Amino acid sequence: MPNPLQEETMVAPNAHPAAASAGPDPLQASTADLVARARAMLAAGQRRMLGITGTPGAGKSTLCAALAGALGGDVAVVGMDGFHLANQELIRLGRRERKGAPDTFDADGYAALLERLRTQSQTTIYAPTFNRDLEESIGSAVPVAAGTPLIVTEGNYLLVDNGAWSRVRPTLDAVWFLAPPEDLRLTRLIARHEAYGRSQAEAAEWVNRVDEGNARIIESTRARADLIVQLTD
Template sequence: MTTAEDQTQARFQGAQRLDCTLDELVERARSLAAGGTRCLLGITGAPGAGKSTAAQAIATALGDQAALVGMDAFHLANKVLARHGSHGRKGAPDTFDPWGYAHLLRRLKSNREPVVYAPVFDRGLEESIGCAVPVGRGVPLVITEGNYLLLDAEGWREGRELIDHVWYLDTGNDERRRRLVRRHQAFGKPTAEAEAWALGSDQRNAEIVEGTRERADLIINLTGTHRPDINA
């Protein structure tokens, strides 16, 4: 007899690899929205991989058939990080509230409420804002993106179990780092500090995320040209 544990282990083995354009990825997501029931799609990858670009492109293309909810909205507040002495590592797995994120995903998955108001992370403020993203009961596809959707740790595992499909964006390290430096510069960091973050904290987090790659349903290499988002 196949146990629930066996089924879970099988789910995380043998991730398929796919080369596709961003437009083709949008169409693949569109088919999920047409499935007849609420579907949760996760988009993950190392910092700078292009998660925000892909997720926003899908949400924009699908209009009222999709809603975008970010994992980053579960960053711990700066004052909490300062109290823990971890503000300099903001973005590491332990600087988030994974149980809160899992709880939101559970509400979205069950789709029993007329509307769920999700939080959003404001990069200008470097803080989260609650009740900023309304997700109505009639929305068939909820897209969620972030670094740690596949992390095998308490809280993160519980969230992963609620996501129907997780796509891992596999992007070359040189390009990722260039994007990260540009992102940090865009939000006010001097070049030297931006490079230090990209090669320091961001790179350490990237190595953690890359270790989760094989637990994805699809490992995707985006081909063609698309505009990299500074929030990617």
């Protein structure tokens, strides 16, 4: 089935407009390769923190689920999306129709959580999660057990260097930027919106109007990543 977003925006199928000249050369790697890299970060008695970022639809949550499945109790996954402002607050601020933009999150709260996770490794800390069915965050839903050696956090704006977002990168030992082919990313993204109730036309309109504007912000940060990854599987 043709991708209506690609027809509307004329995006080249394998390169985001900002992708060609920013950041280190991409590394082609399998999920197993990245699991091995994450396992190598584990160090007895020392907490390490890994960030997974990339544009909407890049596969961040899928990779985090794979890392959690492979590393078990040695890893805890904390998502930036748990810090979405509530829909009621977004309506009050006039931002509901662009939910997902940097100023629709509690960036200070997210940075503060990562700072706690960085410095309070012997205390169980609770993180929020984002429920896509409700389209709302749920507080204190993710326990990060004391002594967990590796924290993985995923989200769009881990490498943004202004405002409260600038506090995020210093808490992380490494950040990986996922960079799939654009046609695959856009297809995934539209399918995700359809899965949560939008028609294909509505999904394509939201992606074009909201997600792709955010994607340009995220792409502008990729040079600050430690690793740019093109997954082979």
